[in-house]
Amino acid sequence: MTFSILPAAHPVATTTAAAAKAPAAATNPLDDLRHYWDISVAWVNSHWLQIGIAVGAGLLIYVLLSMVRTFALKHAQSAEGDLTLTHIAGRVIHKTRSSVIAIIAIRMVAGYAQPPAAIMQTIQFVFTVAVVLQVAIWVREIILGLIQRRAAEGNNETLSNAMGIIRLLISVALFAIAVIVILDNMGVNVTGLIAGLGIGGIAIGLAAQGIFSDLFASLSIIFDRPFRVGETIKYDTSTATVERIGLKSTRLRSVNGELLVISNTNLLAKEITNFAHLHRRRVTFTIGVIYQTTPAMLRDLPALLEEQVKAAGHEFIRSSFLTFGPSSLDFELLFDVFTDDFEAVVAARTDVAIRLFEAMAAAGYEFAYPTQTTFTAAPDGTMIMPYAESPKPKASAARTAKPG
Structure with a gap:
């Protein structure tokens, strides 16, 4: 009699093989x-x-x-x-x-x-x-x-x-x-789910476009910080101080006291000037002197203006002849004041103006002001002077007698 010894099947493999041979039909969950x-x-x-x-x-x-x-x-x-x-x-x-x-x-x-x-x-x-x-x-x-x-x-x-x-x-x-x-x-095939979420997001975005627009504009203001609460800005034609930045609108207090409520979207749509970030401010003066000023005094005037600006402790930019005005010879003066405080700028402008007035008055300059001369004509067209003419010398009545 012949005996053959076969290796014992592994329990897991046997069970797995049996499972593989099982029919694909639905089975009991138990x-x-x-x-x-x-x-x-x-x-x-x-x-x-x-x-x-x-x-x-x-x-x-x-x-x-x-x-x-x-x-x-x-x-x-x-x-x-x-x-x-x-x-x-x-x-x-x-x-x-x-x-x-x-x-x-x-x-x-x-x-x-x-x-x-x-x-x-x-x-x-x-x-x-x-x-x-x-x-x-x-x-x-x-x-x-x-x-x-x-x-x-x-x-x-x-x-x-x-x-x-x-x-x-x-x-x-x-x-x-x-x-x-x-x-x-x-x-799972998620292509349809992603497409559905995209379409739903677009529908929600279109329905709440105004709300989300102002919300994202508010977040843009918060993170980009073009201005902060308490700063003075110029928006369109209004100069105002920022009082509150809301989710939909920003409240501004104008220099005249009015409360301006502007939506954040419209606020960012126009140019905004923030005066709080001006580390220097430029001051411009236009100075007019009379036409009777001598050419030598006109040549010396820019140096006099520069001297007074530097004496006040500010940065001189330039001073030059500007134009022939209707009743004055106009000069331009530009200088910079390095400060963030607007009140300090106002004080510096006043100080320089008084210094210029004193120095020019001491040097003999006369400030021009609007003048107008009226000429009157006689019926025959002769010009009548606006001032009295000096009297003509009278002819001598004495004559030399002729010899008889």
Whole structure:
């Protein structure tokens, strides 16, 4: 009698082969659950040593990652000041979930234990979902931290009030992207979903175009800072002080006392002059002297003007003859005053003007003022002078007598 000894089939392989030969028809969920249970039991029985080593390594990785998170969080929280970059990093670390650390540790050691395909796919799916959602939370905290840091630098009340809306918009956008990434990793065709979200976003944007336009204009003002609360600006033909920057409009107080309420979109659509950022201001004088001024005095006048500007402590730019006016010879004087305070500029302009008046009066210059001469004609066309003529000398009445 002939005996043949065949190698024993591996439990997992036998079960897998049997599963492969099973019909593709729909089965009872209880049978499927029992089937996966049998696979898991067979895997544990055949790989118990590798599983034990993987569990130990996973626990060690989890403990190490938790210690790193705790150390980084304490270091970030011990930093001085609020809303610094270190403080923002601490907020991000604080939002790191222990469950995410656990699934990362499991994913790192899962390959060593050689789990069945179904268990490995489950681990991979849970890992993808946890990591994608955790990254979305990290990105949200970084963006919100930077926005709040920007608001704290300018002590901006508007941005602080808008943080609720900003948090909602950022959260919706980031988690929508996270869901799309998760579905794409699951093998779902997300092209239609992305197209639908795009069309929906366009519809919402068109419906709330005015609101979003003013909101983004407000954020542009807050972050770009063309002006701040308390600064004086010139908008269109109005000069006013900024009182409040709102989500939809900005309130300005004009120099005459009126309250101007302008939408943020319209405010940014025109040129704005911010007087608070003028580190120097240019002052211009036009000085007219009479036509009777001598040519020598006219040549000396620019040097006299320059001397007085420098004596007042300001930067002289130029002084030159400008034009022949209707009743004066006009000179132009330009100089710069280096200060941010407009009141100091006004005082400097007054000081220079008084100095010029004193110096020119002492040098014999006469300031011109509008004059007009009227000439009158007699009926015969003879010009009648506007002043009395000097009397003509009378002819001598005495005549020399002729000899008789």
